[in-house]
Amino acid sequence: MRALTLLSFGAILAFASTQLLAAGSIENGKQKAATCFACHGTDGNAVDPQYPRLAGQYNMYLQQALNEYKTGQRDNAIMKGFVAQLSDQDIQDVAAYFSSLPTKLDTVHGHIQGDKD
């Protein structure tokens, strides 16, 4: 019984995350991301080190960051101007696009002192 409860809880979680990820369109995001390329690179890997790499960053983190720029919780003069023009759907699409690109990013797992290279 407990296993069944756990299983259904897992199923709900899986469903919930599918919903979140399914919301963005990579194809539409590619069109809408054209403005981003000047700073963040055409492949989502910014050349100027003051700008972050977006390629392969987590979808949910990119959405979170864009929403924070929009509300002003994260305060950046450059990003503020751009996100003001983005709808919730635009944010989901752009995040879907950049997160789908080949990445140079990784978690720090395996990179800390004592780990193998």
Place this chain on the structure above:
Amino acid sequence: MTRLQLLGLTVAAAFFATASVHAEGDKAAGRKLIYTCNGCHGVPGYANAYPNYPVPRIAGQNEQYIVNALHEYKAGDRKHPTMMAQAQSLSDQDIQDIAAYLSSLAK
């Protein structure tokens, strides 16, 4: 004379401030310092619960962006309770070291 000395002091202070910002980070030191980061940034797809926040991939991120982010957390300009606390425990040199190491991990 006093005015001239003040000017000299200001110029010297500005010079040192700039010099410290551009100080080279030590990758080996950074590798040790990021031990704490592993708890959240080492878990693929991890979202921490309070507050609910998706944790980004930071290995391979660009150097100056990491430096800026950590200084913003330290100053409270960028707000996330855990990251603000972590950044406040770091010196400017620590931040340089961490950024130098993490940016060197680009795949």
